[in-house]
Amino acid sequence: MKPIRGIVPSTHPIFSTAMLCMVLLCVLSGPAPIHGEQYLSRSMRAQIMVADPKRAAENITEWTEERGGYYLFRSMVTVVVRIPMEELEELRMFTERTAEQVVSMDFEAQDLRESIIRAKSGIQSREEILKKNLRFLDRADVEGTLAIEREITRLLQEIEQFKGRLRKLTTDVRFARAEIHLSFTEQTLPQDIPSSFQWINTIDFYRFVKGRYEP
Amino acid sequence: MMKPRMYIPLSSVAVLILAAAVFLLARMSAQVTLTPPEGFAEENAGNVYRAVSPEGVSMRVRTVRNYPKKELSFWRDALRSHLLDEGYRILNDENFTAGTREGVMYEWGLPYGQKDYIYLTAVIPAGRRIIIAEAAGEHILYGKYRKALHESLQTMKRRFSFS
Numbered sequence: 001m002k003p004i005r006g007i008v009p010s011t012h013p014i015f016s017t018a019m020l021c022m023v024l025l026c027v028l029s030g031p032a033p034i035h036g037e038q039y040l041s042r043s044m045r046a047q048i049m050v051a052d053p054k055r056a057a058e059n060i061t062e063w064t065e066e067r068g069g070y071y072l073f074r075s076m077v078t079v080v081v082r083i084p085m086e087e088l089e090e091l092r093m094f095t096e097r098t099a100e101q102v103v104s105m106d107f108e109a110q111d112l113r114e115s116i117i118r119a120k121s122g123i124q125s126r127e128e129i130l131k132k133n134l135r136f137l138d139r140a141d142v143e144g145t146l147a148i149e150r151e152i153t154r155l156l157q158e159i160e161q162f163k164g165r166l167r168k169l170t171t172d173v174r175f176a177r178a179e180i181h182l183s184f185t186e187q188t189l190p191q192d193i194p195s196s197f198q199w200i201n202t203i204d205f206y207r208f209v210k211g212r213y214e215p
Numbered sequence: 216m217m218k219p220r221m222y223i224p225l226s227s228v229a230v231l232i233l234a235a236a237v238f239l240l241a242r243m244s245a246q247v248t249l250t251p252p253e254g255f256a257e258e259n260a261g262n263v264y265r266a267v268s269p270e271g272v273s274m275r276v277r278t279v280r281n282y283p284k285k286e287l288s289f290w291r292d293a294l295r296s297h298l299l300d301e302g303y304r305i306l307n308d309e310n311f312t313a314g315t316r317e318g319v320m321y322e323w324g325l326p327y328g329q330k331d332y333i334y335l336t337a338v339i340p341a342g343r344r345i346i347i348a349e350a351a352g353e354h355i356l357y358g359k360y361r362k363a364l365h366e367s368l369q370t371m372k373r374r375f376s377f378s
Contacts, residue, residue: 047304049324049331049354100358103306103324184326190302199279199345200297205325205334208275209351 039113041172042088045106046180048099053077053182056098060180063094069175077183082175091178112169119166123159130155247276247346250370252363266367272352272360276371278344287340291319294338298323306333313339313371318346320368324354333357335364341373 050056057079061071067090069083083091096102133148133155140148195201247264251257252274255266264276298321299305307322318339325332330353337348348371350364351357357364 051355100355101306103304184304184324184331185329187304187326188302190298190325193297193301195293195297197293198282199347200294202279203294203298203336203347203349205303205323205332205351206327208334208349209273209327209332 038085038173039111039116041110041112041169041176042085043108043110043177044088044092044095044179045104045108046095046178047103047105047184048095048180048182049101049103049184050098050182051100056182059098060095064091067091072177077181077186079178079180079182081178081180082171083178085174085176088176088178091176095178095180112173116166116169116173119162119169122162123166126155126159126162130159246374247278248370248372248374249276249367252360252367254360254363255367268352268356268360270352270356270359272350272356272364274348274350274364274367276346276348278341278346278373281340281343281345284343285340287317287319287338290338290340290345294319294336295321298336303334311337311365311369313346313369316341318368318371320348320365327353330354337368339371344373346371346373 048056054076057074057076060079061074061081064071064081064083067083067087069081069087071079071081073080081091092105095105130152133152137145137148190205192204246262249264251266252268255268255272255274257264257266259265262277266274295305295308303323303325305321306324309320311318311320316339318337320335320337323334323336325334332351333354335348335350335357337346339346339348348368352360
């Protein structure tokens, strides 16, 4: 029996083209729509004092998960969570209820419109070039097909990068970021800086708690 | 023969009186009286007043020379900016009145060991002296005595005594 001469599928231009078409279909399905055309990313940063930091950290993460969020980081003294944007105000109130004392609470908002539009247009322009390249494939010889294949691969990589960036921006718009510090213990200790006024140099917390008095 | 009478010159008497006055002034010190925070045990050692709660929240009041002689607004800014520069974290600041005198009080948040502490510093310029009050405690305990400490600050008065 005459042996069938094998064709290495992965290197054959027609097979590669079919693979690329499949990938292209996935790419052309388009990025996820931005939530309600919102472009604002919000974040909260709070420093609070609590009786039991570990327990407070657990309570905050549990509460976040119940509200459809998730936590990025949790330690004895710090919690970083992502929470659906509409729950941010609730998180603020929950944090205030959790705290014995709120030391600081700051909010920030960033308009991501420009970044989102740039990512979207980056995807769109590359998809158009991709379509054109695919049309050339039918008429190309083997060498040309390989060249187009390289070009398509490059475009697909770029599209994937833009899609990843867009996904990140979409998450930033949908989920607010909250960083809550539950203790001062991670703070840098105060430095001893001399004052021009003698009595002010005697004001020192650490000397005071150690019972050392310098008149 | 008449025995000559001993006369002490008037100027010598004046010198003696002056010396006594100087001696007494030197012994006289400016002290502070106040109602101790509720639940605190007090100790008055020399020119420094101390009080401590059963859990160890402590308070100290003393006076220092108001030099250079300045008013409350100056010392308020000086103390605040100095402690902020050193890295203290301010939690609260408010003015208060102790008798007829105006003072300022700051509360600072600091780490100590594995716990958060609150450190209170209060300043009342009182003529040539400045009354300084300090208190500190683990933040939960401090919270328990905060009201009592604030009330006690409002009762501070300067008095003179011989030590």
